Amino acid sequence: MNLLVIGRGGREHSMVMKLAESEQADRIFAAPGNGGISEIAECVDIDELDTERLINFARKKEIDLTIVGPENPLVAGVADRFREAGLTIFAPEKDAALIEGSKQYAKSFMEANGIPSAxxxxxxxxxxxxxxxxxxxxxxxxxxxxxxxxxxxxxxxxxxxxxxxxxxxxxxxxxxxxxxxxxxxxFLDGKEFSLMAFVHGTNVFPMLPARDHKRAHENDTGPNTGGMGAYAPAKDISQETLAFAADNVLQKAADGMFRAGRPFTGVLYAGMIMTEDGPKVIEFNARLGDPETQVVLPLLKNDLLQVFLDILAGKDPGLQWEEKSCAGVVLASKGYPDNYEKGVALPEINLNGRTFVTHAGTKLADNGVVSDGGRVLLAGAKGKDVAEASEATYKWLGEYIDTEAFFYRKDIGR
Incomplete structure (x- = not known):
């Protein structure tokens, strides 16, 4: 099969890495991709929001399945246009993506469907x-x-x-x-966690619970960011809580959207918090989380391409997970999430067999891979528990980074 992944970040790199493991994947394209994705897929210089060019490319290359990573093209209606063009895409249409595109809509939707929230x-x-x-x-x-x-x-x-x-x-x-x-x-007080699920209509298949760290600096201080690191599974979240969240949040959301005439196909993400009154929703996203994807997908035993195909066919993909933990730490440009420098050359990445790296804000230049965003890459590792996984990650980061241009939090998973 020929595949197209739309996006340029760490989440998309993680998806491409997993899709490349599938024996059913022939050619994988990424639009526009990044410096790391280019090592395992064919990057094409088409912006995520240039829907007509993306459709023309998909037709020309006989793309069998397109997967969308970021939220902006979803809210702009990329899935609607692909389906109108007769192309298969794993992504929610514009009306369904509004659950992320408008917090006001999401709050009223939760209220109307009895989904616990602030x-x-x-x-x-x-x-x-x-x-x-x-x-x-x-x-x-x-x-x-x-x-x-x-x-x-x-x-x-x-x-x-x-x-x-x-x-x-x-x-x-x-x-x-x-x-x-x-x-x-x-303000809701408690431990946060992220629960994502593959969804098609009223079929909901939850993934492992993860926890990301939004604040820029240690001990959850500093401004909010897109995420400075994550780990999975979040083992302090009980099976009882996860079952409640699956039934009373993810399933209720899928059912509610179906009834409203805006059925959801894709990944539904619930950012949640354990309060004294039980789990409540902080926000919904209409796609895989970033950086949660980078620590959840490495634990998935299934062929990711087959998962997408099964779900689109209305089948249970039978999700299976490794009995391990995965931790990931984001390397960010100094100054992020405010002003920061781009175009800084990255040292050559030499992995040690324990760690993996997903690129986020990078691109290829004449002098190799350079930074091209606030969150530059994520280093991660698997281990018997989160402590072992994060220790391996930090050991590698300490050996890799010797420049003043970047920073990372020292307390992810600790």
Whole structure:
């Protein structure tokens, strides 16, 4: 089979690595891909949002299956156009992807379908939002309604900080159209975890629970990022909790979307938190998480291509997982998630048999692989438990990185 993976990050590299293991995969293309993906797939210089060029390419290369990694093309309707063109794609259509594309929609959807989540209010007027904040207890969470690459969320510790976040979003246009409206939520306290599932209509097949670390610096300090590292499985989440989340979050969401006439096909991601009142949803994503994918897929025993084919055919893929743990640490450009330098040459990657690397913000240049984003790559390893996996990862990182241009958190999985 000829395959096309749309995207350029670590999640897409992880998918390509897993798809390349399949005996059914003949040629794998990535659009646009990155420096690491180019070593195992054919990268094509087509932007993720250039839907018509992607369709023309898929026709020309006789692509049998397309898989979409990032959220922006999903919300823009890439799956709709591919299906209209008669092309097979594993991805939710625009109406279904709105569960990630609009936090306001997601909150109202959860409320209507009895999915546990935080109390909230929506605002487009800054003065009204600030008046609401003054009546609430702190901390409080302020979210840009639309897509903001994981950065449009502020956990405000004070009224002043919450008001500044409102001004950034509604007045100063920090997140452009994504911040035209805001969702203000009660702060939920507890341990967070991510639960992803392969979904097709009302068929839901959960993966292993993972935990990522959103804050830029150790001890969960600093600004929110797209994720600085992750590990799986999150073994402190009980089987009872996972069963509750599968039935009362993922299944309810799939059923609710089906009833609403916007059936979901793809990967549904529930970012969750264990509160004193039980597990609640922080957010939904309409695709594989990043960096959770990079630590979940290495533990999957199945042929990933066959999983996609089975699910599209309405079959149970019979997911099987290694009895191990996997940890991954993100190497980021100094200054991320704010201003940072691009084009910094990366040292040659020499793996030791224990570790793996997925590229995120990299590209090929005349002088080799250079940085091309905030999150540059993820180093990971498997082990008998999270401690062993993270120890192997940090040992390799300590030997690999000797430049002042990058940084990484020292406490992932610890």
């Amino acid at each position: 109390a909230y209010a929506n605002f487009t007027n800054a003065a009204e939002a600030k008046a609401y904040i003054e009546e609430q207890s702190m901390p409080i969470v302020v979210k840009a309604d639309g897509l903001a690459a994981g950065k449009g969320v502020v956990v405000a510790q004070s009224v002043q900080e919450a008001k500044r976040a409102v001004d950034d979003m509604l007045v100063n246009n920090k997140f452009a159209e994504a911040g035209n409206s805001v969702v203000i939520e009660e």
